[in-house]
Amino acid sequence: MADRRPRVDPARLAAHDVLRAVRVDDAYANLVLPQVLRQHGLRERDAAFATELASGTLRMQGLYDEVIDACLTRPRLEAKVRDVLRLGVHQLLSMRVPDHAAISTSVDLTRARVGQGPAGLVNAVLRKVTEGDIEEWRRRVSPDRADDLLGHLAVRHSHPRWVVEALAQALDRPAELETLLMADNDAPGVTLVARPGLSTTEELVAAGGTASGRSPYAVSLSGGDPAAIPAVAEGRAGVQDEGSQLVALAVADAPLAGRDERWLDLCAGPGGKAALLASLAAGRNATVVAHERQPHRAALVANALRAVPPQAYRVVTGDGTRPSWVPGTFDRVLVDAPCSGLGALRRRPESRWRRSPGDLDELVPLQRALLDAGAESLRPGGVMVYATCSPVLAETVEVLDAVLAGRGDLEELDRMMLWPHRDGTDAMFAATLRRRS
Numbered sequence: 001m002a003d004r005r006p007r008v009d010p011a012r013l014a015a016h017d018v019l020r021a022v023r024v025d026d027a028y029a030n031l032v033l034p035q036v037l038r039q040h041g042l043r044e045r046d047a048a049f050a051t052e053l054a055s056g057t058l059r060m061q062g063l064y065d066e067v068i069d070a071c072l073t074r075p076r077l078e079a080k081v082r083d084v085l086r087l088g089v090h091q092l093l094s095m096r097v098p099d100h101a102a103i104s105t106s107v108d109l110t111r112a113r114v115g116q117g118p119a120g121l122v123n124a125v126l127r128k129v130t131e132g133d134i135e136e137w138r139r140r141v142s143p144d145r146a147d148d149l150l151g152h153l154a155v156r157h158s159h160p161r162w163v164v165e166a167l168a169q170a171l172d173r174p175a176e177l178e179t180l181l182m183a184d185n186d187a188p189g190v191t192l193v194a195r196p197g198l199s200t201t202e203e204l205v206a207a208g209g210t211a212s213g214r215s216p217y218a219v220s221l222s223g224g225d226p227a228a229i230p231a232v233a234e235g236r237a238g239v240q241d242e243g244s245q246l247v248a249l250a251v252a253d254a255p256l257a258g259r260d261e262r263w264l265d266l267c268a269g270p271g272g273k274a275a276l277l278a279s280l281a282a283g284r285n286a287t288v289v290a291h292e293r294q295p296h297r298a299a300l301v302a303n304a305l306r307a308v309p310p311q312a313y314r315v316v317t318g319d320g321t322r323p324s325w326v327p328g329t330f331d332r333v334l335v336d337a338p339c340s341g342l343g344a345l346r347r348r349p350e351s352r353w354r355r356s357p358g359d360l361d362e363l364v365p366l367q368r369a370l371l372d373a374g375a376e377s378l379r380p381g382g383v384m385v386y387a388t389c390s391p392v393l394a395e396t397v398e399v400l401d402a403v404l405a406g407r408g409d410l411e412e413l414d415r416m417m418l419w420p421h422r423d424g425t426d427a428m429f430a431a432t433l434r435r436r437s
């Protein structure tokens with residue numbers, strides 16, 4: 001007998017698998033995607049389609065859920081069906097997929113992954129969605145802008161409301177809030193770092209990149225697989241947001257009098273900043289201790305550092321709040337603290353939905369303890385950078401103020417706040433401090 005199950009194209013099956021893994025297994029989309037693409041045998045155009053479908057859907061799911069709910073007559077929906085609908089809405093409102101193709105493939109996907117039962121509902125909801133384009137739907141489902149600006153922006157640009165509130169508090173120019181939210185929804189380009197002494201920007205430009213921006217080591221790549229570039233494959237260069245490069249440079253370039261030999265990266269995993277610091281240290285006869293709590297992340301640090309001369313670094317596993325070294329050991333310290341990551345929403349499409357304000361209750365005391373331990377690790381006159389890939393005040397300025405007020409031996413030398421919409425980087429905070437002599 002002929003097989004009557006619908007044939008669904010593998011790219012849509014793959015995107016549905018990614019949504020399921022994120023929802024059920026708490027997977028990170030950017031980590032699970034390569035595995036799922038491989039399982040479905042997807043390459044090139046099909047892989048790019050599945051990637052955009054899964055990532056874009058996860059990013060915009062707040063808006064899409066409002067659209068779906070506005071089209072439903074019954075409010076309850078099985079999670080697997082909602083995933084199919086979210087993917088369908090993304091194709092209809094944000095991709096150039098013809099309406100009939102988006103609807104019929106979604107109905108097939110429902111039959112393949114859920115069963116015949118909800119196929120009619122999926123068909124009906126998606127037909128309703130075709131009645132408006134994305135702007136029309138934004139108008140219909142967002143709260144009124146004049147009555148509730150933050151609620152309006154949250155739905156319109158698909159961010160949880162508490163995140164919009166936290167970003168609004170952190171942004172020094174309130175008029176830029178909407179531009180920031182829009183920048184969070186743009187997939188970031190790929191930036192490479194030419195690790196000094198190991199590679200050059202010229203080598204990466206010759207491999208197809210363009211020298212870019214404020215870090216002298218940054219090269220942006222407009223397409224292609226970075227891992228195919230020999231310098232990247234060999235660890236002489238790496239993929240690294242320009243903001244992260246600038247944070248590492250803030251550590252290496254902070255003005256320092258006296259000995260400059262012992263550097264510490266207290267929270268080093270997965271090792272991007274440690275690799276830039278260690279390659280700079282190698283050229284200055286200094287040594288970096290790349291310290292990380294989680295053994296599996298310490299292994300990632302060792303891998304990131306594999307091309308750096310071994311005498312320039314040591315990878316150490318331990319709890320940074322209870323350092324194993326003598327206080328006052330280090331001349332330069334980086335405390336790149338674990339944080340909410342709300343500055344890197346461009347890069348992690350699902351993270352905005354996974355975080356909650358309660359996360360800060362655990363993170364803030366840890367951030368304070370790590371900053372305090374970083375200060376204890378510094379010799380008098382030594383310099384330290386406290387950094388987060390979050391702009392949220394509770395994790396940045398408030399941590400800094402609390403630790404500065406509690407110690408009295410730290411002075412702030414400089415402060416940097418990078419924003420995606422202004423700087424083209426992740427939102428990153430970095431304060432440079434000196435321990436008084």
Ligand SMILES: C[S@@+](CC[C@H](N)C(=O)[O-])C[C@H]1O[C@@H](n2cnc3c(N)ncnc32)[C@H](O)[C@@H]1O
Nearest residue numbers: 267268269270271272273293319320336337338
């Ligand atoms: C923001 S990430 C650091 C990113 C890293 N500097 C880079 O550029 O690749 C924070 C790291 O701190 C680690 N961490 C968390 N708690 C820690 C602790 N008590 N001591 C040391 N590291 C810790 C996390 O495992 C995570 O790898």
